[in-house]
Amino acid sequence: MPSNAIKVGILGAGAVVDEVHAPVLAEIPDVEIAWLCDQDRERAVRVGRAWGIRGTFDDLRSCPDVDVVLIAIPVGRRREALSVVFERGWHAFVEKPFAISAAEHMRILEAAGRAGVEVGVGLMRRFFQATNIAHRAFAGEAFGPVLEIWAAEASWLGATGRDGSWYVADRAAAGGGVLMETGSHLVDQVFQALEVEAFEDLRAAFTDAEGVDLEARAVANVRRRGGTEIIPMHLVLSRIRDLYTGVVVRCEHATIRFGVAFDSRVEVLGRDDRPLCRLDGPAGATNLYQAFFLEWLAFLEQCRSRQPSRVDATSALLSTRFIETAYRNGDGAWQA
Amino acid sequence: MSRQRVAITGAGGQVGSALVAGLASAGEFDVVAIVRNAITARTLGLATANAEIRVGSITDAESSRAMFADCDAVVNCALAKGWPPTARRQNEAIIGNIANAPSVRLAVHFSTVAVYGLCVDPRSVNFEQPRPDNSYGVDKLRLERLATRAFSARGIRGYIVRMGHVYGPSQWVSRDVLERIGDPSFALPFGGEIPSNAVSIRTVIAAVRSMLKQEQPAGVRNLVDSPQTTWRAIYDLHSELIGQPAVRSLSESASRDLRDRYYAAGKRPLRTIARTAMTALGAVDLIGVARLAAFRHVVHGPLLLLPTAIGEAAHRAYVHRKVRSAVKRALPSAPLAPAVLCWHEVRGPRYEAVDSLEAIAAMRDDLRTWLGGMSSYRWDPAAMGLEQRTLDHPKRLGSIGR
Numbered sequence: 001m002p003s004n005a006i007k008v009g010i011l012g013a014g015a016v017v018d019e020v021h022a023p024v025l026a027e028i029p030d031v032e033i034a035w036l037c038d039q040d041r042e043r044a045v046r047v048g049r050a051w052g053i054r055g056t057f058d059d060l061r062s063c064p065d066v067d068v069v070l071i072a073i074p075v076g077r078r079r080e081a082l083s084v085v086f087e088r089g090w091h092a093f094v095e096k097p098f099a100i101s102a103a104e105h106m107r108i109l110e111a112a113g114r115a116g117v118e119v120g121v122g123l124m125r126r127f128f129q130a131t132n133i134a135h136r137a138f139a140g141e142a143f144g145p146v147l148e149i150w151a152a153e154a155s156w157l158g159a160t161g162r163d164g165s166w167y168v169a170d171r172a173a174a175g176g177g178v179l180m181e182t183g184s185h186l187v188d189q190v191f192q193a194l195e196v197e198a199f200e201d202l203r204a205a206f207t208d209a210e211g212v213d214l215e216a217r218a219v220a221n222v223r224r225r226g227g228t229e230i231i232p233m234h235l236v237l238s239r240i241r242d243l244y245t246g247v248v249v250r251c252e253h254a255t256i257r258f259g260v261a262f263d264s265r266v267e268v269l270g271r272d273d274r275p276l277c278r279l280d281g282p283a284g285a286t287n288l289y290q291a292f293f294l295e296w297l298a299f300l301e302q303c304r305s306r307q308p309s310r311v312d313a314t315s316a317l318l319s320t321r322f323i324e325t326a327y328r329n330g331d332g333a334w335q336a
Numbered sequence: 337m338s339r340q341r342v343a344i345t346g347a348g349g350q351v352g353s354a355l356v357a358g359l360a361s362a363g364e365f366d367v368v369a370i371v372r373n374a375i376t377a378r379t380l381g382l383a384t385a386n387a388e389i390r391v392g393s394i395t396d397a398e399s400s401r402a403m404f405a406d407c408d409a410v411v412n413c414a415l416a417k418g419w420p421p422t423a424r425r426q427n428e429a430i431i432g433n434i435a436n437a438p439s440v441r442l443a444v445h446f447s448t449v450a451v452y453g454l455c456v457d458p459r460s461v462n463f464e465q466p467r468p469d470n471s472y473g474v475d476k477l478r479l480e481r482l483a484t485r486a487f488s489a490r491g492i493r494g495y496i497v498r499m500g501h502v503y504g505p506s507q508w509v510s511r512d513v514l515e516r517i518g519d520p521s522f523a524l525p526f527g528g529e530i531p532s533n534a535v536s537i538r539t540v541i542a543a544v545r546s547m548l549k550q551e552q553p554a555g556v557r558n559l560v561d562s563p564q565t566t567w568r569a570i571y572d573l574h575s576e577l578i579g580q581p582a583v584r585s586l587s588e589s590a591s592r593d594l595r596d597r598y599y600a601a602g603k604r605p606l607r608t609i610a611r612t613a614m615t616a617l618g619a620v621d622l623i624g625v626a627r628l629a630a631f632r633h634v635v636h637g638p639l640l641l642l643p644t645a646i647g648e649a650a651h652r653a654y655v656h657r658k659v660r661s662a663v664k665r666a667l668p669s670a671p672l673a674p675a676v677l678c679w680h681e682v683r684g685p686r687y688e689a690v691d692s693l694e695a696i697a698a699m700r701d702d703l704r705t706w707l708g709g710m711s712s713y714r715w716d717p718a719a720m721g722l723e724q725r726t727l728d729h730p731k732r733l734g735s736i737g738r
Contacts, residue, residue, distance in 0.1 A: 150713045156506050157379045159349040161417060162372060164391060169374035205721035209378035217720045236715060240379050242506055242706060248713040257713075273713075275520060 005032040006300060009063055009090070011081055012072035013038035013047040016095065021070055022051040024292045031300070034066045060084050068093060068303060074173040075100055075180070082108060086115035091303045093296070095122040097184035098313055100175040102321040109313060120299035120311040124291035125189040127298075127310075129284030130258040133266045134193040134247075136281050137256060138224075143268075144252030145229055146194065149222070152236040153186050153260055154215075154243035169212065177213030178237045179206075179323055186237065186260060188319040190247055193258070195225040199233070199322055204330035207240060214239045218326050262288050341366040342548060343407040343440075345394055345430065346414035348376035350507055351446070351540065353383065355411060358541035360386035365548065370394060370403050370414075395429040397436070404437035409548055411444040412483075427479055435486035442493045444547050447480040448473065449500050449533045449558060449682055463558070463684025480556065493554050495547045497687065500560035503570060504537030504699050505706035513574045514710055517583055525594055525676055527585035528568030533682050535560045538695035546689040557685045561692035567676050573696065577704040578711050595678060 008025055010017055013036055025033050035055030038044035044056040057063050060081055069085050071078055071094040078094070085092050092112065098121045099105035112119040125131055138146060160166070167173040174181055190196065202220035206213040215238040221230045236243060246259045248269075255269040256279075263286050266279040285291035295311050302309035342359060346352040347369035360367040367387040371377050377389045393399040394414060404410060412434060416426035434443055450473035451466040461467050468474045480496045487494030503509035516522040543559055546552050575582050586594070 150715075152713065152715075156350070156353070157348060157376055158353075159346060159415075160373060160376055162375075163393060164373050166373045166375065169378075203722055207382065209382060210374075212375065212378065214375075214379055214382065217715075217717070217722055219717050219722055234715065234717070236720070239375075240382050241709070242511075243709050243715070244711060244713045246713065275518070 005030045006068060006303075007032050007034040007066040009034050009066040009069045010036045010053075010072065011038075011060060011069055011085075012095075013040065013044045014072060017070070017072050018047045018050065020288060020292050021072065022047065022053070024289055024296060025070075026051055028293070028296060028300070031296075035063050037063050066090055068300070071095060074167040074170075075175040076170075076173040082111065086111050086117060089115060089117060091118045091120075091299075093120045093122060093299050093311075094313065096188070096316075097175060097180050097320070097323070098316050099320050100180070101324045102317060105313075105317050105320045109317075112313075118299070118303045118306065119313040120295075120302060120309065121313045121316045122292075122295060123185065123188045123192075123311065123316060124285070124288070124295050125185055125260070125262075126192050127285045127291045127294040128189075128262050128264070129281075129286050130264045130266050131189055131193050132284040133279050133281035134249075134256065134258045135195070137266065137279060138194050138249070138251075143254040143256060145227075146224065146231050146249055146251050148250040149190060149194065149231060149233040150248040150250075151186055151190050151234070151246075152238075152243050153182050153245050154236050154238035154241060155245060156242055157214075157239040171211040174212070176323070176327060177206075177208060177216070178239050179204075179213055179216035179218075179326060183216060183235070183237045183323055183326075184319060186247075187235070187322050188316060189260065190233070190235075191319055191322075193247070194222075194249065196222045196233075196318065197225045198223045199318075199325075202322065202325045202329055204326035206330050207238075215241070216326065216330070218330075220322070262286060262291055339364070339366050340408045340548060341368060341406055343368040343370055343390075343404055343410045345370045345410065345412050345434075347371050347387075347389070348380055349413055351502055351537070352413035353380060354504070354506065354537045355413065355541060355544060356380065356387050357384050358537075359545060359548075360384055362545065364545070368407055394433055395426045397429075397433055400430075400433035401437065404434065404440060406439055407437065408439060409442040409444070410434045410437070410440050411446075411544055411548075413446055415446075424475065427475070428482060431479065431483045431486050435483075435490045435492060440492060442495075442548065442550070443483070443487050444495045444497060444544055445480065445483040445487075447496055447498045447556075448476045449498050449560065451477040451480070451498060452682070484556065493550065495552065495554055495687075496556040497543070498556065498558045498682075499540065500533040500535040500558070500682065502537055502540060503534050505702045507537055509534055509570075510574065510703070510707070511710070513571055514578075514707060517571070517575055517578070517580055518711070523584040523586040523590075524567060524571060525586045525591040526588070527591075528571055528583075528676070529566055530676075530678075531564050531682075532567045532570060532676075533560050534565065534567075534570055536692060536695045536699060538699045539690055539692055542695060543687045543689035547687070552687050552689065553685075557687045558682045559687045560682050561695075562686055562688055563692060564682070565692060574703075574707060577700065578707045598678070 008031055010021065010033060022033065025031055033053045035057055036044050036048045036053045037057040037060050039058055041058040044058065048056040061084060065088060068091045071081060071092055073081065075097050082092065099108060109119060137143065168181060199220045199222045202218060204216060204218040207215040218235040220233050222233045223230060246257055249256045256266060257269055258264055258266040267275040268277050268279065270276045285294055298309040298311045302312060308314065342365045344352055344356050344367065347356050348371045356367055356369045359365050369380055369387045369389045371380060371389065371391055372393065374391055377391045381389055390403050392403050394403055412430065414430055416423045434440060450470060451468050452461050453467055453469040453473060466477055468477050484494060484496055501509045539561060540559065572582050
């Protein structure tokens, strides 16, 4: 590894690090994973050994200096860690969801600003080919003005393979339920593809158990960048039932559908909602590794150039606001 | 006599959750649903009112004693996945822990018809001598033999169920069929007129109920629709329920070509992958692909760098993952393809619990409702707990969302 390699530290040795971040980082030229820190030292050692990471720690304060830190611990447990990261002057790439509330989102941005470091957010769907193609089609108004948006990601939870320590069951750690965990991806994907810059009249209803929403339903009016039209948006996220999953955008001249998976296509639907053709377009990730790879390249370039990239954390503020407002306006108990 | 207390492991999964609901609603058994984490417990709790839900590990001996305590029977739908050696140990532990549960007198263990191979040559494979051609089938065959021995040693009445692909509401076969029905380019190989190894979830529930009541002979048996159905019948059922025309049939020659390619892929996976890759490379814009940084680093880079960059174990895991992914891409179609492409008449003794046509008739309404929800992107805000709003006049947005 050259001496001018970018040193990256990883906080959290969970599945997303073991299965995606670590192998992807290991393949980026001139990047060295300096250490892996997890409160479960044994897990840190196991994951570290698998990916050739020599330094493993269970306390962030004892970690040596690096250039960038990946924050891959649950959103509800990051406050102290982020303050350490900023104190040490490390850039932070933060896994989604970025924050539980807009106020917290802003606090993080301001703290990073005071420390003079960059902050990025891990929302890899922004790099999916389908998201890119949809974005280009809507930006060019290829199918006329957008009239209506339907977005859903709803599937029976099924076999998770996760044991009792899974943070998703803990509202305080996860920051919410399915809306926070999955909705942070879906809302952001819609906002990115359609360049949504504002919303209002957001109403939400939840089905929850012990404070964790297992289903979230929301309707809102949104407005696209530079536009004046009010566009109704319908959103469903569910772990308790199977529903149509994907994003459907009704435009004046056609209906466009794209999926939430990395290999999904963008399709033009006919009046009977059956697909007529598929759209091809700009390059983008068609597998998960590529998506994570591209988001890392974007963030490392942001750290180098000090110019906002596609993963700059400011760009996720609207979706943080949307999710917070849904919880606040909904019928579930809100705890910021 | 008190009612039989039946534990269902893997109760959060597709088959497990359907069994919990089906057995609990009948009111004949006290159903104990065993899941691994609280979020699955809550999800299951919302869907099923009449079952006790226990959260814990069944791979750990001590925890499993608490999970199976006071249960007379266990239906094992659990299957640990992940890194093969770890998953294997966990699956063996589950069987051992069921067998060692003091109160358990009867156990149902789900195996699979994949033990006969994904593409069966009926001349060389039979019920007594299954020959799995895939890692899933190999593992399941080993586990069913382990379960047979373990249950027998402990005097437990054991049912080993070689189950076909399950269709019905929330089942993956139905998801797959629905997706294909919506794909205008899809056509059924051989017109779908080959026997399927599918089984409706209603049949599964009826069969397990019958096993728990000891109406079935113990031992290893197949569980598929009886009378055995065809893929055409299953596709037509789904098409009809959502008001879509029947899917087209692929020509005989194209079907044979697909099937032969699949057979070849199964027999010579590496050569087939290489050939498919070379064919594909001839058809793509190589310069365009090479320009993609992601391609260079994510696809090309690892192959060159991994052996020296990281340890052997990681290399093995990575290559395993990549090859598995490459196999999927190289195959002529998605996972259902082998069964649709190949003659797969399941021979040998079967669990005969219910006429499959009756079972299909009984689940038509549920399946129609589920398919309707899955195939329409529109939902009714009022029906989903949200008031209907007037959206027909433009207005300025406030500042809340800016």
